[in-house]
Amino acid sequence: xxxxxxxxxxxxxxxxxxxxxxxxxxxxxxxxxxxxxxxxxxxxxxxxxxxxxxxxxxxxxxxxxxxxxxxxxxxxxxxxxxxxxxxxxxxxxxxxxxxxxxxxxxxxxxxxxxxxxxxxxxxxxxxxxxxxxxxxxxxxxxxxxxxxxxxxxxx
Amino acid sequence: xxxxxxxxxxxxxxxxxxxxxxxxxxxxxxxxxxxxxxxxxxxxxxxxxxxxxxxxxxxxxxxxxxxxxxxxxxxxxxxxxxxxxxxxxxxxxxxxxxxxxxxxxxxxxxxxxxxxxxxxxxxxxxxxxxxxxxxxxxxxxxxxxxxxxxxxxxxxxxxxxxxxxxxxxxxxxxxxxxxxxxxxxxxxxxxxxxxxxxxxxxxxxxxxxxxxxxxxxxxxxxxxxxxxxxxxxxxxxxxxxxxxxxxxxxxxxxxxxxxxxxxxxxxxxxxxxxxxxxxxxxxxxxxxxxxxxxxxxxxxxxxxxxxxxxxxxxxxxxxxxxxxxxxxxxxxxxxxxxxxxxxxxxxxxxxxxxxxxxxxxxxxxxxxxxxxxxxxxxxxxxxxxxxxxxxxxxxxxxxxxxxxxxxxxxxxxxxxxxxxxxxxxxxxxxxxxxxxxxxxxxxxxxxxxxxxxxxxxxxxxxxxxxxxxxxxxxxxxxxxxxxxxxxxxxxxxxxxxxxxxxxxxxxxxxxxxxxxxxxxxxxxxxxxxxxxxxxxxxxxxxxxxxxxxxxxxxxxxxxxxxxxxxxxxxxxxxxxxxxxxxxxxxxxxxxxxxxxxxxxxxxxxxxxxxxxxxxxxxxxxxxxxxxxxxxxxxxxxxx
Numbered sequence: 124x125x126x127x128x129x130x131x132x133x134x135x136x137x138x139x140x141x142x143x144x145x146x147x148x149x150x151x152x153x154x155x156x157x158x159x160x161x162x163x164x165x166x167x168x169x170x171x172x173x174x175x176x177x178x179x180x181x182x183x184x185x186x187x188x189x190x191x192x193x194x195x196x197x198x199x200x201x202x203x204x205x206x207x208x209x210x211x212x213x214x215x216x217x218x219x220x221x222x223x224x225x226x227x228x229x230x231x232x233x234x235x236x237x238x239x240x241x242x243x244x245x246x247x248x249x250x251x252x253x254x255x256x257x258x259x260x261x262x263x264x265x266x267x268x269x270x271x272x273x274x275x276x277x278x
Numbered sequence: 279x280x281x282x283x284x285x286x287x288x289x290x291x292x293x294x295x296x297x298x299x300x301x302x303x304x305x306x307x308x309x310x311x312x313x314x315x316x317x318x319x320x321x322x323x324x325x326x327x328x329x330x331x332x333x334x335x336x337x338x339x340x341x342x343x344x345x346x347x348x349x350x351x352x353x354x355x356x357x358x359x360x361x362x363x364x365x366x367x368x369x370x371x372x373x374x375x376x377x378x379x380x381x382x383x384x385x386x387x388x389x390x391x392x393x394x395x396x397x398x399x400x401x402x403x404x405x406x407x408x409x410x411x412x413x414x415x416x417x418x419x420x421x422x423x424x425x426x427x428x429x430x431x432x433x434x435x436x437x438x439x440x441x442x443x444x445x446x447x448x449x450x451x452x453x454x455x456x457x458x459x460x461x462x463x464x465x466x467x468x469x470x471x472x473x474x475x476x477x478x479x480x481x482x483x484x485x486x487x488x489x490x491x492x493x494x495x496x497x498x499x500x501x502x503x504x505x506x507x508x509x510x511x512x513x514x515x516x517x518x519x520x521x522x523x524x525x526x527x528x529x530x531x532x533x534x535x536x537x538x539x540x541x542x543x544x545x546x547x548x549x550x551x552x553x554x555x556x557x558x559x560x561x562x563x564x565x566x567x568x569x570x571x572x573x574x575x576x577x578x579x580x581x582x583x584x585x586x587x588x589x590x591x592x593x594x595x596x597x598x599x600x601x602x603x604x605x606x607x608x609x610x611x612x613x614x615x616x617x618x619x620x621x622x623x624x625x626x627x628x629x630x631x632x633x634x635x636x637x638x639x640x641x642x643x644x645x646x647x648x649x650x651x652x653x654x655x656x657x658x659x660x661x662x663x664x665x666x667x668x669x670x671x672x673x674x675x676x677x678x679x680x681x682x683x684x685x686x687x688x689x690x691x692x693x694x695x696x697x698x699x700x701x702x703x704x705x706x707x708x709x710x711x712x713x714x715x716x717x718x719x720x721x722x723x724x725x726x727x728x729x730x731x732x733x734x735x736x737x738x739x740x741x742x743x744x745x746x747x748x749x750x751x752x753x754x755x756x757x758x759x760x761x762x763x764x765x766x767x768x769x770x771x772x773x774x775x776x777x778x779x780x781x782x783x784x785x786x787x788x789x790x791x792x793x794x795x796x797x798x799x800x801x802x803x804x805x806x807x808x809x810x811x812x813x814x815x816x817x818x819x820x821x822x823x824x825x826x827x828x829x830x831x832x833x834x835x836x837x838x839x840x841x842x843x844x845x846x847x848x849x850x851x852x853x854x855x856x857x858x859x860x861x862x863x864x865x866x867x868x869x870x871x872x873x874x875x876x877x878x879x880x881x882x883x884x885x886x887x888x889x890x891x892x893x894x895x896x897x898x899x900x901x902x903x904x905x906x907x908x909x910x911x912x913x914x915x916x917x
Contacts (some may be wrong), residue, residue, distance in 0.1 A: 145558070175459070207554055
């Protein structure tokens with residue numbers, strides 16, 4: 124179980140926050156108040172796990188700021204919460220990039236591909252699915268239920 | 279998942295491109311170049327469509343299709359023929375006639391042509407619904423961890439009553455991680471699994487706060503809790519209590535285990551929800567719920583919480599399925615010694631020897647509710663599994679299926695019918711068109727029998743009207759009215775309930791029983807009514823001639839008490855009353871004592887203790903005693 128890690132870089136009112144590990148009942152977001160920030164870039168690629176306590180704490184924490192928040196490199200577990208839990212991505216927050224799992228039946232290999240705003244998706248929620256290949260050159264298939272996984276893009 | 283399409287083609291490139299295309303449409307596919315193999319699959323699987331090349335090694339495609347048509351006529355299985363050589367118009371026309379094929383494709387063809395030929399099959403041939411796939415996991419014992427995860431991910435809207443199955447299957451799959459559960463009002467709770475154990479249950483619920491449970495269980499006094507809470511410490515409440523020597527570590531573990539079981543039980547609700555599973559490394563901590571304990575919990579939830587209406591709708595898509603031994607079947611499986619199965623000792627034999635679930639429901643003498651609950655419990659435990667029959671529904675099967683739907687629709691308003699359609703199809707209730715389409719697929723093709731066709735027509739009309747009402751939003755008005763009615767019923771129930779409690783305390787059991795039955799009818803979810811009903815029934819039957827019958831009823835009623843309601847004084851008191859009525863005064867006394875210890879102000883328990891104590895004193899034979907002893911005993915000071 125990866126311990127929770129966070130680094131906050133402040134440049135005036137612009138904050139860049141990088142998180143990793145596990146978000147659960149042991150994480151005290153009270154220590155990382157977002158007061159004073161006007162623009163927050165959250166880098167989430169290293170988050171490995173989140174449980175229900177973590178989800179509730181996250182909602183309280185991120186919901187309390189009036190800053191413009193952008194989520195970057197959201198792993199699948201974060202995308203799942205964005206799609207399912209009201210307030211996990213507050214109304215004023217946006218997603219700049221997120222990972223999509225791909226799978227190849229022939230080689231049983233898995234890969235996460237980063238979908239980026241302006242490249243693989245746009246602000247209208249339109250998708251441009253890339254051709255992803257495994258190490259042996261097999262074309263991989265998206266390993267998610269499209270209608271469910273990309274739902275947040277249409278919100 | 280059961281395959282629905284067979285491709286018989288000896289050209290590997292063509293077979294592969296058709297197969298990939300169909301898989302992308304979500305259709306399950308089997309490919310072979312041998313007609314013999316295709317014949318054997320017809321016996322094992324329910325094949326909806328065959329795509330057959332005309333020129334095959336050993337046997338012509340047309341001859342092959344003709345040979346199987348008697349057993350699998352056109353309405354049962356569609357056929358698409360294809361050929362690159364035999365493409366003369368006369369041959370094509372004649373082949374279509376002889377095989378009753380829906381199309382003849384000239385090779386090479388593009389996939390758009392195939393798509394057109396598939397027509398309505400694309401709808402019919404879809405793989406099983408996500409929920410059906412969930413309940414089929416035990417059909418495939420070789421599933422990988424990834425496939426298990428996929429099954430959970432595919433689920434869109436779930437029902438709280440699906441959770442027992444999910445908990446058991448996640449536990450038996452030994453996956454570690456967090457199952458996050460999101461309620462319709464966006465409350466988030468979660469269950470944590472670690473290598474086959476449940477190690478944590480997170481629920482936002484003040485009723486199960488540790489402090490409250492510690493007091494209720496008699497481990498600490500309210501003052502102890504107050505003093506510990508006022509201490510300045512970063513430690514959790516349990517640690518603080520142990521450190522202050524107010525609580526033993528063993529006692530703490532007992533309460534934590536109770537808390538976990540109560541919270542788990544509180545997640546089993548009659549409401550729609552969403553779930554996601556976050557696979558993760560999780561430490562194996564204590565207390566934890568192992569497979570045996572969880573099986574016991576699942577039994578109690580199914581017996582007490584899962585409603586028969588939900589089970590009827592849940593099993594509707596499986597009506598034509600057979601029940602076979604599952605991967606966990608063994609005669610000494612603990613499920614067989616559970617109360618539900620003890621109450622239906624012939625069930626397993628009947629189930630395994632029936633031709634379909636609908637037939638079992640029709641013919642078995644076991645009461646429907648017990649039967650459905652027992653089957654559901656065995657399926658959750660992986661002891662039996664449902665398997666679709668390879669054959670198309672016979673007229674008799676179709677009759678049972680349609681009558682079953684008709685009975686469930688009977689007397690329901692459009693909102694209730696829509697709810698049933700959602701439950702039966704497990705389509706998202708936010709998508710009325712999907713619900714309607716999937717319901718029509720579930721209902722099946724129109725029957726040829728005239729009488730049955732009329733019933734079919736009526737159901738279809740009800741479904742169409744319901745769809746129209748929901749689509750246009752007209753159901754919202756009805757929903758509002760029903761919500762108002764529900765609130766009124768709750769208020770009424772609450773007042774009546776207080777009256778009933780008054781009658782119980784005055785030992786007017788007949789009055790209490792009548793009122794409590796009204797409360798139960800008005801608001802079936804009213805808290806703890808089943809326990810109060812048992813109290814009233816037992817009191818009312820004390821001197822009644824049918825006392826034996828009432829005791830049997832009460833035995834069944836005890837099963838309907840939700841597990842989380844078994845941790846308080848009231849439950850122990852009522853259990854004591856039941857044991858006393860059965861003549862087991864020793865156990866009865868223990869339960870009355872426990873009730874009194876849990877809630878010192880609960881006077882009925884103290885009263886019963888006094889009654890039992892008095893009845894245990896040796897009776898005085900006043901006619902044969904000497905006068906001194908008799909007078910002395912009458913004026914003896916109470917000890």
